[in-house]
Amino acid sequence: MTTPLGSIDDVCINTLRTLSIDAVERANSGHPGLPMGAAPMAYVLWTRHMRYDPTNPEWSNRDRFVLSAGHGSALLYSLLHVTGYDVTFEDLQHFRQWGSKTPGHPERGVTPGVDVTTGPLGQGFGNAVGLAMAERWLAATFNRPDHALVDHYTYVIASDGDLMEGVCAEAASLAGDLRLGKLIVLYDANQITLSATTNVTFSEDVGARFAAYGWQVQEIDGMDVAAVDAALTAARADDAHPSLIVARTHIGFGSPNKVDSFHAHGEPLGKNEVMLTKRAYGWPEDSHFLVPEEAKREFAKVRANGERLEREWQSEMNSYRAAYPEIARDFDRALAAELPPKWDAKLPVFTPKDGDMATRDAGAKAIEVIAESVPNLVGGSADLDPSTRTMMKAKGDFQSALVLEGGQLPQTQGAAGGAWGYAGRNIHFGIREHAMTAILTGMAHHGGVIPYGATFLVFSDYMRPSIRLAALSDAHVIYVWTHDSLAVGEDGPTHQPVEQIASLRAMPNMTLIRPADANETIEAWRIALEHRNGPVGLVLTRQKLPILNRATLAPASGTARGAYVLTDASPGALPELILIATGSEVSLALSAHEQLGSEGIRSRVVSMPSWELFEAESNEYRDSVLPPTVSARVSVEAASPFGWERYVGLAGSIIGVNHFGASAPGPEVLRRYGFTVEHVIATARAVLARAGKGTS
C-alpha cells in the first residue's frame, strides 16, 4: 500500500524518525542519529514481531524490549506514543524537561512501557540477559504441558558502544552458555561512535565473536524492511541459541549533511538540516510532531492486536488458575512481588551455645530456610559459592537442558542437587561480576523472581555501574558480599576491602547491612527480602565471630532500625562515652566496654549495622541512640574511616584504616592496624580526656 507520503512502511518509519528529530530539536538536546538509522528495524520489530499491549504495560507475558543504546530514547518514546502507551503528544514535546515522562535516557518507573533504565553503555544488554533468564526460569517452573503462561521473547537494540563494553561481553558469553534462544539482539551497526568511525578502534569481527559465544548470527542490511523481518523470523525459529542480528544501518539517515557522521550522534540537527532531512523523506518540511492518519491507522492495528493477545492470555491464565489452583497462587504471588505468609517463621535464632560463627555461615543458614519458604528466590555467585556460602542446597542448577554430556547435564561440584534445567534455582554466573549484577537487575525488573548474587566485598567494585542502575531504578535485588574486611588476611591488599563500604554508603538508594553476629545476619536477610524499592547489600565475614548473648544484650531485631543500643553501663542515665561499631568490630567494642566499666567508665555500645536504615528513623529515635549531648564517641569499623564524622563528630575518634591492607594472617593484620581491645580503650580514654578539657 502506498500513500502520498510513500509506502505505509515508509510513512510509519518516517513518522518515528521525524517525531524523534522534532523532540530533540525542541529540547535543543539529544541524540537524533540513532532513531533515524534504527527506525526501520524498530518499526518491523514493534509491528510484526513483538507482542505487547499498550493498554497494560505490565502484562507479565509481554515480550520485553530493551533499548540498550539508551541515548536513542527519542525513538523509544516515539514508539510508545504511536502504539498507544500513555506517552502523549505533550510528553514528546517535553522531552528532556523537568518532571517529564520523557527523560534524556529511558527510566523504568518514569515512563510506561520502559522495561529497564538504560544509557550507560552495555548495561541494557546485561539486563536483557537477566530478563531472558527470568523468563526461562518462570516458564520451567510454572508452565504445564497444556499451559504456557510464560513464553515470551526479549528483544534488544544495541549499538557499537554497547558491544565494546566488557559487561556486554560477559553477559553474551553467559547467554550463549545458557542457550537463551528467546533472546534476540538487533545490533545497530552504524559504525559511528561519539568521536570516530569504528574502524579506528573496533575492527574486530563482532559476528564471529558472538558465534564463538554460541549465538546464532545473521548479517543484514538494517535499512531493508524485508531483510529485518526475515532475520527476526529466523531468530525466533532458533530456540537453541540467542540471536545476534548484525544490522548495517546509517546513523542520521536522511540528513544530507550529517548521515554516516558522528555529528549526527549527540546533538540536534539544527533547524535548516531538519528541513532538508524532512524534504529527503518526502515529509512536509514545516510539520512538527506529525503523525499522519495512515500511520495512526496502522499503529492502531498493532494496539488492537496487542489487546487481543493480552485478553487471550488472561483467559488462559484463568483456566490455569482453575486447573492448578495452588501453583497459580504461587505464580500470582510471585508476580505481585508478595512474600508467602509466614515465610520467615522458621528463620533460626542462635545463642552463644551454638559456638562462634562466621556471618557468611549464618547467611547460609538464612538461605537454607528462605530457599524452602520463598520458592521464587533464585541466585548464585560469580564463581565463589564455596566461599560465599550462597548455594541453595538441593534446589538445582539453572542450566539449559540442551547442554548434555553423555545424556546428563554437566554437574557443578557443589551441593546444588544436580541439574534441573531452567527450573534450577542456583545460577552459575561464572567469573563475571559485572554481568551478574546487570543480570540481577534484569531479573528483578522482569518480575516473578527475587534474585541475589554473591561475591567478595572487594569485587563490588566490578559491579558498581550496574549497582547504580539497580539503585536508580528501584530494583529489588540482594547482593551478598563476604570476606568483608582486612580479616581476609593472607590474600593481601588486592583482596582486602577498605573503601568499599564507604563507597556503597555514598550511593543513593543503596541499603547496606553489616551484621554484628549470626542473629543480626538473620535479621539482615529478613530486611533484604522485605525491602522492595532498591538493592540491599549484605556485608558478611569470612572469619568466625562470637554470637552475642541476647540474654543480656538488646535483641537483634534492632537491626531493622539501622542502629540500636546494644548495652549501656548504666541504663536510664546518659553514658559518658559511646562506642559505635559495625559487623565484626561490635564484639571488640563490647570487650572494650566491659573493661572500661571495670575502670568505672560508663560507656554505651551501639551496634550500627546499617547507616541507611538508621537515617530513615525519626530524629527522636536517632537522638535516643546517639544523645547529642554525649560528644565523647568512638567508632570502630575495620574499613575506611571515610564518613564516620557524621556519627562521632569532630570531638570523637574514628578507628578505621585509611590505607590499603597487607598480606598476613587475618588476626595479625587486624592487630597491626589497631583493631584490638587495648587500642579501642586507649582511644576512648583520649576522647574522654579531650572532652574533659572541653568542658572544664
Added chain:
Amino acid sequence: MTTPLGSIDDVCINTLRTLSIDAVERANSGHPGLPMGAAPMAYVLWTRHMRYDPTNPEWSNRDRFVLSAGHGSALLYSLLHVTGYDVTFEDLQHFRQWGSKTPGHPERGVTPGVDVTTGPLGQGFGNAVGLAMAERWLAATFNRPDHALVDHYTYVIASDGDLMEGVCAEAASLAGDLRLGKLIVLYDANQITLSATTNVTFSEDVGARFAAYGWQVQEIDGMDVAAVDAALTAARADDAHPSLIVARTHIGFGSPNKVDSFHAHGEPLGKNEVMLTKRAYGWPEDSHFLVPEEAKREFAKVRANGERLEREWQSEMNSYRAAYPEIARDFDRALAAELPPKWDAKLPVFTPKDGDMATRDAGAKAIEVIAESVPNLVGGSADLDPSTRTMMKAKGDFQSALVLEGGQLPQTQGAAGGAWGYAGRNIHFGIREHAMTAILTGMAHHGGVIPYGATFLVFSDYMRPSIRLAALSDAHVIYVWTHDSLAVGEDGPTHQPVEQIASLRAMPNMTLIRPADANETIEAWRIALEHRNGPVGLVLTRQKLPILNRATLAPASGTARGAYVLTDASPGALPELILIATGSEVSLALSAHEQLGSEGIRSRVVSMPSWELFEAESNEYRDSVLPPTVSARVSVEAASPFGWERYVGLAGSIIGVNHFGASAPGPEVLRRYGFTVEHVIATARAVLARAGKGTS
C-alpha cells in the same frame, strides 16, 4: 640430559612446582593448583624465550611478564628465586606473612621482578596491553634505524577466570585492533574455576573469540615442553597480531587426589597429599624447598645469559647516546620519570577578561601546552574526545601502521593531526573505560610515558577496579573526568554523577582535584604531572564557570595545598562563618559571601579543590584555613554530602544531593536541588542561628 630426578626439564619444572607447594603448605594458605599445572610453560618461557636480567630488575628493555592469574603468586616467586632475583629462600618461607617480600598476590614495589600488581581477575591482562602499547610507542618514538633501544615482548599467563572478565575482553579487542604483535598470552586452560568446571559456565570457544579480535591463536598441550616452545616461537614470529596460546593444562598436576579438581585451586594440599605428590614427581618426599644442584646450574645459565643481554643493551645505549645526544637525553629523562626543565613555564594564566570558561576547556589549554613541553605525555579517552576536550592537537593518533585503508591509516574525525603510526600520542581506547584504566596502569608501570585517560565522571564507576590497583601500586596516571555534576542536565540521572566524588575520595592513595575555575585547573594539571606515587583524578565541568578575579582573591597556587582561604570579610580577624566549596560551587559561595557581607555577616570562603592534598598539610595550616573555634560552617558541592561532616562538623550544614539527579536543563536541575545563592544564604543564616543558640 637426565639426572636421578628426571630430565633437566623435569627437574627444573618440578623444582618450581615443589617450591610453590612448600610455600603454600608452610603458609597454610594459598593456591598450589596453578603452579603445578602451569610450571612447564612458565619454565619454557623463562628459560628459552624471555629476556631479563635478574640482577637489574628495572632494565628498561627487559621483556615484561604479567601473571594475570595473580593467585598463582607462588609460581612467580619460585621463578624469581631460582633465576636469581632478590627473592631469597627465607622470602619463600615467609610467603603470605607480615612484612614479607612474598605477599598473597604479586605486588609491584614489594617484590623485585614483579612488573604489575595482580590478583583481581582480568586486570593483569589489561595491564599487559598497556605495557605492550608503551613499548610500541617508545620504540616508534625513540628507536632509530641502527638502534633498537626499545624492542621487547610482553608475556602473560592468564587463567579461565581472567578470560571471563569483561575488562579482558575489552583489552583484547583493542590489542587486536592495534595489532600488538609483541604481546603474547599463555592461556592456562585448566578448565577449573574456584567452584566448578568451566563447562558449567564457560563453554564458549575462546580461541575463535580471540581470532575474531584479530589475534593469532594456537591450541596446544600446555604440559608438553616442546609444544610450548614451538608455540612461543611461532607467536614471536608473528609481528602483526597479538598471540593467544590456548594451553591445555591440568590444575594440581601430580596430586593423585586433587588433579583436575577445584579442590586444588585455593587451599594447601595437606601434608599427606604433598608427600603423595612429591612421590608422583619422583621427588624426595621429605624434602622442603628443595632446589637440586642441577636445577641451580640450569637457572644460573639463564641468569648469566640475562646479564649478558643487559650488558649488550647498555653498550648499545651508549652508542645511541653518542649518536643522538638530544633524543637520548629525552629518552633517559622519560625513563627516569623526570619532567623537562621549565616544562610548565608556558602554562597560561587567565583573568576574568578571558570570559567564562568551562574547566574542561581550561584543561584543554593545559594539555595544549604540556603536549609541547612534555614529549612523553600520551593519552586519550574512551571515545569522548569531543566532549572531554582531551585531544592533543597535531600529535597524531596511536595506531598500527599495518592498518591501512587505500594506503592511508584510517582517520579519526578529531584534530589529532593524522595518523602517526605507533608514534601517535592520542590513544583511541574505544568505549572501553575499564580496559582503558588497566592499560593506563600498565603504561605507567612500563616507564617512559606519562599516560592519561578521559571519560565522564559518572563512568569512573566502570574504571573502579583498575583505579584501585593503580592506587595500590603507586601508578602515576592521570584521569580526566568531565561532566562532573548534576549540571550535565538533560542527559539525566544515568549521566549525572552524584556519589562518584565521595567514592573516589574514600579510596586510599587516590588524589582527586576539583578545580573552581580555569586557573585552578591549570594548577591541577601541574600537580598531576608532578605527583608521582599514585593516580590523580581531575574533576572538570562541562558548563562554563566565571574565572575568579585573582586581583582581589587569593592566588590559584593555593590549589596545591588542597584548600585555601579565597577571601575573608575581615582579614586578620576570625570570620563568623566559613563557606567551603569545590569546583563549580565556589563562585556560588563567593556570591553568597558578598551578599552576606552586605548584611553585615563576616564570612570566609574556602576553596577546597582536593581533600587529599589538604589532609597532607600540617595541622597548623589546616587550622589556619578552618579555625577550630569557628564552628559555623557550610559546605557546598553539587554532589553527595557523604563525608563532608569532616569539615563542617555536627554544628555545620552540608549543601549536597543525597539522591539521584533528573533530566532537565542543567541550570534548572541545580536550581531545583538548592544550588542557588539564596539557598546558600538561608542555610548560612540557619547555621549561624544554631551557633548563636549554642553559645548564648
